[in-house]
Amino acid sequence: MKPVKTRVILIAVFIFISFFSIIPSIYPNTPGWWKAVIGNAEMHLGLDLQGGVYLVEKVEVDKAVKEKLYKDYSDIKSFIESKNIGSGKDLSFNGGRIVLSGNLMKSKKAVSEIKNYLKNHHVSLQLSGGIINFKPSDLAAYKKESVSGAIEVMRNRIDQFGLVSPKIARQGKDLIVVEMPGVKNVKQAVKLIGKTARLTFKLVDDKHSIAEALNGKIPKGDEILYHTSFNKFTHKTSKRPYLIKKAVLMSGADISSANVQMNRYNQPVVGVSLNSRGTKQFGNITTKYTGKRLAIILDNNVISAPVIEEPILGGNASISGRFTMAQANNLAIALRSGALPAPVKIIQNNTVGPTLGADSIHDGILAAVVGTILVIGFMIFYYKLSGLIADFALIENVLFLMAALSLFGATLTLPGIAGIILTIGMSVDSNVLIFERIREELRDGKPVVIAIENGYNKAFFTILDSHVTALITAAVLFYFGSGPVKGFAVTLSLGIMINLFTSLVGTKVIFDMISNKKELNKLSI
């Protein structure tokens, strides 16, 4: 007698969990508590099967250009002041251009030194007629770069999102087309990929009164920014004004990683690590301004403005702002993937139907069903009753894979379905290996029960080694691949692991149950 109880219970539990997880993906009216139990995980249908949202976003390249010039303006100004070439007051930023005036413009020496400086440090700028601006050819290149940069950042963010599989492409000069499957999560996704995510650190002006500033008396070099918070209980958003010094002490460009952590009150915060340059800069700032309040600003919103208690020299900081878990997670993704080089604006927002016509979907599903039936039929034809047992493992395989994909919130596309069907073809491989071994044993005249036992034992390492090699490939594809390749790797690795279980445990237990019931003298194989 072989003890089978534990294994039968295990398989039964897995089958139950699988059905439990798949049903919300298939049946839209599943009760809310049910969905909540599995963490609202659901399989989505891809753009090709279900359609989704078709967005056209405009990259505001002019704003990007202006901001770039403003940054360069600060650089040039500090160059002029540090080298004593002239007075910084004679350099101003006006109407999107950098303008020289007063002595700075009159002095030939100053002009030539600035020209020299530009040549070495800001190649794309030129000085002529007292005005510093982009060279025309470089301006076009910079605009183009900001659009492709924005696309690249958006793709980065989506890759971190997991298996949503949207499409992002450039259209015309400064437009980006984003196609996203499903509708439920779209709002959140759009918010995330469209977020400029420009993180800056600025100082809070504690010397002047915020009340006066709100009345219109804003001190020179200051601005009013707000901290918006949402009260969960009263459902009210409140805004709190801060008087902030305009000068940017540091930007988020030097963040090397960001992730969600829990602080000691068990609230989510975003932990940020800085690269070596950022560490040094942040150390200097926090040393210089110990005791003052440092505002952490994301896209003109004050996230928090903590007092600098002591110099932070280690290059690690955490941003707390009464986030929910989801907010903290989105912020971390946005900070990790970098800031958009220019703000984007949605100019077209359409819901679109499936990209494959009903006929294509119909064909694909028909092919899948026929393929499955062929394999099931072939196994019974070739291995008789044992083939039926392998077919049971095959169905288990599909069930578990669908459940896993639902729990991962994967997006199912027609090629994805084809891939699942393909794992069906491959899933029988392990059982074929085992059955051939059993047949060999039987040919050698071994009794049935021993032949089965030997067959499984001898095939064990073959199956293990072949699965592990395939799993290594899948893991490497996941780790180094991007976009659709990553999604493919997830499905592949899930398929391999599930297959390992169903072929080694799922079929063996049935053989054991049969041989426990009666003396096996012949095996239908």
Next chain:
Amino acid sequence: MEFIKNTHYNFIAKRKYSFVLSSILLIFGLIEIISMLAGTAKIGIDFTGGLSVEMSFKHKISIASVRKALIPAGFKDVKLVKIKGKNDIIIQTKAVAKDLNAYTAKIKQTVKNAFKKNPPKVISSEMIGPSVGKRLSRDAIIAVIISIIAIILYITWRFEFRFGLAAAIGLAHDVLALLGVIFIFQKEITLLVITAVLTVAGYSLTDKVVVFDRIRENLKTETDKAKHIDLKNLVNISINEVLTRTVVTSLTVILVVLSLFFLGGIVLHDFAFTLLLGVLIGTYSSIFIASPIMVILNENHYK
């Protein structure tokens, strides 16, 4: 039911023929890779970008009917998107940058001719960029190279170095030969085709490990002397012993792939085609390429 019983084919002796055949496929594979790098290979709209034309129809319109109108006119890799709540369809297609306007006009004309009773109006026509980042191809290549190294390490640990090396060569052969076939048939490299190639890589590895596993097992039972003198014979016996499994497994996969090929419709056609040839190449190379290479590596080792 048994197809094959007690076979004694001398597979290793056939290696001259298989090496010639593979060399030809590999040359075509290299040509495909070079033309991909040079930008002359047939590459899908996902990678190249193309033209996006939005058309508004007077009455209801279905994607299937627009696809049916475009394909006979020579627009093969078309992506169609229907906007809900309107009779608008967005047609994305690959276009050669030079004759952009002519191409747009051709699409307009084709659609207009096909829907005389439901005349379309062109709302916009613009170039679109690739929807797949430049990173994808680079990342995929890096991933394949790293996984080959990882596989050599794993198989060396579990088996021996010569097995690992032979499996890796076999894998590289399969991917390259499959690209060769894609070149010969002038198929377009799309995201789907890339997925198929990666799937084949996984299949081919499994297949090689199964054959090598049997060789490893038989090596254990042989005496040390016999091992090296007659490895050819031992490998032959091993391949013959797992031949049924090889045939049955490829058959089940091929059953699925054939049904995708014949019934899956135009969208899955190239995908199924690549898979079909990939499975054939993968099975063939386990027997006729990877195993002989293992024997050759061994011969050099004990000379």
